[in-house]
Amino acid sequence: MAVIITEQIEKIYNPDKVPVHALRGVDLEIDEGEFTAIVGPSGSGKTTLLNIIGGLDTPTKGKVYIAGTDISTLSGNGMINFRKDHIGFIFQSYNLIPVLTARENVEFIMMLQKKSKKERDQRANELLDAVGLHDKKNKRPMELSGGQQQRVAVARALASKPSFILADEPTANLDSQSTADLLDMMAELNREEGMTFVFSTHDQRVIDRARRVITLIDGKIAKDEVR
Amino acid sequence: MLLTLALRNIWRNKRRTLITITAVAFAVFLASIMRSFNKGAWDNVINTSVNLFFGYAQIHANGFWDDQTIDNSMDYQEVVRSLDPSNDHILGYAPRLESFALASTGDLTQGVMIVGIEPDQEEALTGVSDKIIEGNYLDASDDGALLAKGVADKLKLGLGDTLILISQGYHGANAAGKYPVRGIFKYALPDLNKVLIYLSLKTSQHFYAADNRITSVALKIAGQRQVDKAVNSLKENLDPEVYEVMDYKELMPELMQARQLDEGGDYIVMGILYALIAFAIFGTIIMMTQERMYEFGILTAIGLGRWQLFAVTILEIITVGLLGALVGIIIAIPVVYNWSVNPLDLSMMGEEATAAFEKFGMEPLIPAAFEAPIFINQAILIFIITCILGIFPLSKILTLNPVKAMRS
Ligand SMILES: Nc1ncnc2c1ncn2[C@@H]1O[C@H](COP(=O)(O)OP(=O)(O)OP(=O)(O)O)[C@@H](O)[C@H]1O
Numbered sequence: 105m106a107v108i109i110t111e112q113i114e115k116i117y118n119p120d121k122v123p124v125h126a127l128r129g130v131d132l133e134i135d136e137g138e139f140t141a142i143v144g145p146s147g148s149g150k151t152t153l154l155n156i157i158g159g160l161d162t163p164t165k166g167k168v169y170i171a172g173t174d175i176s177t178l179s180g181n182g183m184i185n186f187r188k189d190h191i192g193f194i195f196q197s198y199n200l201i202p203v204l205t206a207r208e209n210v211e212f213i214m215m216l217q218k219k220s221k222k223e224r225d226q227r228a229n230e231l232l233d234a235v236g237l238h239d240k241k242n243k244r245p246m247e248l249s250g251g252q253q254q255r256v257a258v259a260r261a262l263a264s265k266p267s268f269i270l271a272d273e274p275t276a277n278l279d280s281q282s283t284a285d286l287l288d289m290m291a292e293l294n295r296e297e298g299m300t301f302v303f304s305t306h307d308q309r310v311i312d313r314a315r316r317v318i319t320l321i322d323g324k325i326a327k328d329e330v331r
Numbered sequence: 332m333l334l335t336l337a338l339r340n341i342w343r344n345k346r347r348t349l350i351t352i353t354a355v356a357f358a359v360f361l362a363s364i365m366r367s368f369n370k371g372a373w374d375n376v377i378n379t380s381v382n383l384f385f386g387y388a389q390i391h392a393n394g395f396w397d398d399q400t401i402d403n404s405m406d407y408q409e410v411v412r413s414l415d416p417s418n419d420h421i422l423g424y425a426p427r428l429e430s431f432a433l434a435s436t437g438d439l440t441q442g443v444m445i446v447g448i449e450p451d452q453e454e455a456l457t458g459v460s461d462k463i464i465e466g467n468y469l470d471a472s473d474d475g476a477l478l479a480k481g482v483a484d485k486l487k488l489g490l491g492d493t494l495i496l497i498s499q500g501y502h503g504a505n506a507a508g509k510y511p512v513r514g515i516f517k518y519a520l521p522d523l524n525k526v527l528i529y530l531s532l533k534t535s536q537h538f539y540a541a542d543n544r545i546t547s548v549a550l551k552i553a554g555q556r557q558v559d560k561a562v563n564s565l566k567e568n569l570d571p572e573v574y575e576v577m578d579y580k581e582l583m584p585e586l587m588q589a590r591q592l593d594e595g596g597d598y599i600v601m602g603i604l605y606a607l608i609a610f611a612i613f614g615t616i617i618m619m620t621q622e623r624m625y626e627f628g629i630l631t632a633i634g635l636g637r638w639q640l641f642a643v644t645i646l647e648i649i650t651v652g653l654l655g656a657l658v659g660i661i662i663a664i665p666v667v668y669n670w671s672v673n674p675l676d677l678s679m680m681g682e683e684a685t686a687a688f689e690k691f692g693m694e695p696l697i698p699a700a701f702e703a704p705i706f707i708n709q710a711i712l713i714f715i716i717t718c719i720l721g722i723f724p725l726s727k728i729l730t731l732n733p734v735k736a737m738r739s
């Protein structure tokens with residue numbers, strides 16, 4: 105079943121001044137359980153596409169359906185709520201709330217979902233164990249390495265039980281060992297729990313791990329290969 | 332957890348938080364002390380006048396205060412009958428027959444104010460006997476006079492000497508009499524000290540040919556706070572065509588005006604003080620908001636509602652503001668308390684300060700008012716200021732675009 109469907113998405117930045125055509129008609133369908141990379145040269149529109157799929161930005165034209173909902177129908181606060189329950193985010197860096205510990209960062213989103221204390225505790229523990237941070241649960245982000253922070257971000261993204269996880273260049277600031285570790289972990293969560301991952305990257309080693317690679321060039325899908 | 336988040340954020344930038352708290356505490360401290368002294372000083376001035384002579388309220392025949400002649404007097408028994416004995420705000424009363432006369436001794440003359448009093452009732456209200464420096468207080472059937480020190484000096488009269496009074500009595504009768512000096516008292520209020528003479532009520536009624544008449548009833552009321560209730564219930568019972576009831580504010584309008592003027596100055600100083608503090612807090616808020624835009628972006632992206640985010644932010648600001656106010660108040664309390672018990676002695680500030688106080692008939696001592704509302708008001712002010720300044724982060728958060736915020 106498709107969790108993400110985009111229909112003829114166009115995005116024009118600065119339509120009044122110097123217009124930038126970031127996306128020029130993107131049709132895309134991503135099914136549950138995919139492990140998909142979005143690749144392409146710098147400026148090809150990867151971030152723009154992920155932001156629109158994640159409901160953080162609106163397309164100039166076209167429609168986005170997430171888990172069957174046309175997200176253009178959602179109001180400002182409705183969209184925030186929708187993101188909370190349906191989409192997990194991993195950003196390039198500084199994902200975490202600095203004053204909260206790793207465990208609290210993971211619990212935070214479940215608290216917003218009004219989950220019970222018991223459920224929060226249990227799931228945060230499980231997830232932090234799963235991402236290999238069982239001995240770092242009470243550390244603040246500052247006390248963690250970049251790779252460890254990204255793993256907490258993955259645990260947090262999973263905590264809300266979203267329909268899929270979006271990650272815009274999650275390994276851009278990591279060394280190669282941390283990159284490999286993070287990818288292993290994401291792949292395992294994808295395999296074991298069936299979590300859908302859509303991530304953008306420039307890194308060939310990351311691209312090699314993806315099962316589907318969508319190549320954007322100048323705001324259009326130039327290639328879409330499943331391996 | 333939102334509360335945890337807010338509280339932890341406060342300690343994130345300890346130095347800035349401490350600077351903000353110190354600034355707020357300093358302003359609250361200064362403002363509390365200023366208000367306490369101002370209030371204390373003026374309460375003191377007013378209480379002095381009230382306790383020395385005026386009482387917190389008076390009853391007159393309607394029109395007496397504007398035209399203070401003996402013809403605007405009233406029947407003593409009738410007033411007393413009209414007083415409601417069940418009015419428990421009124422602890423006592425003192426009837427008076429007040430009018431003006433010319434006092435003389437051979438070749439010296441002086442305009443004086445004659446006040447006929449029931450000595451016991453007057454004593455209960457104003458405690459005249461404490462102020463006597465020579466001789467004795469009057470008794471009810473006394474045919475002698477009590478002179479203020481100023482009058483005695485001017486007329487060169489001593490104990491046992493004879494005072495001659497001339498005036499116009501009730502309904503135009505001639506009034507003249509000779510009275511032995513029984514005692515001399517000293518009032519700190521110079522206006523009174525220069526002109527006041529006490530006779531017993533009987534003697535004064537006789538002098539003015541005004542049997543059974545009085546011009547005013549001064550009321551004993553527990554304190555400033557009960558005055559309004561006491562006056563209102565009196566007004567309900569007394570016919571406004573016949574009687575006028577005036578509180579100390581109406582009896583001493585110049586004093587009230589001077590107080591208002593002085594308080595106005597205080598509020599200007601406070602306004603400036605709090606404007607400075609508002610700027611300090613605003614600076615903190617701007618820095619805090621700007622450096623957190625990225626984090627705000629992340630938080631809204633993952634699903635924190637805008638109002639929840641604002642709640643965290645405003646909670647932080649208000650907590651810091653109130654913490655500052657609390658510190659200021661805690662430091663101010665012992666200082667103000669000490670000065671309320673041991674009034675500030677201004678005589679060390681030189682002759683001028685002393686002279687200024689003597690004009691109001693007071694010792695150059697300022698007791699601070701130690702009252703909860705003064706402190707609470709400062710905290711409320713800070714709360715209001717922080718709430719208003721919260722509009723800035725609110726507008727930032729409501730217009731926040733997570734993508735833009737995260738690019739910063
Ligand atoms: N807010 C914006 N305003 C104007 N133009 C923008 C904005 N964001 C992106 N663009 C432009 O849109 C195009 C696509 O940008 P986008 O960030 O989506 O590319 P990308 O593929 O993510 O690039 P990179 O690999 O460098 O991250 C670029 O030409 C970029 O300059």
Ligand SMILES: [Mg+2]
Nearest residue numbers: 150151152272
């Ligand atoms: Mg990008």
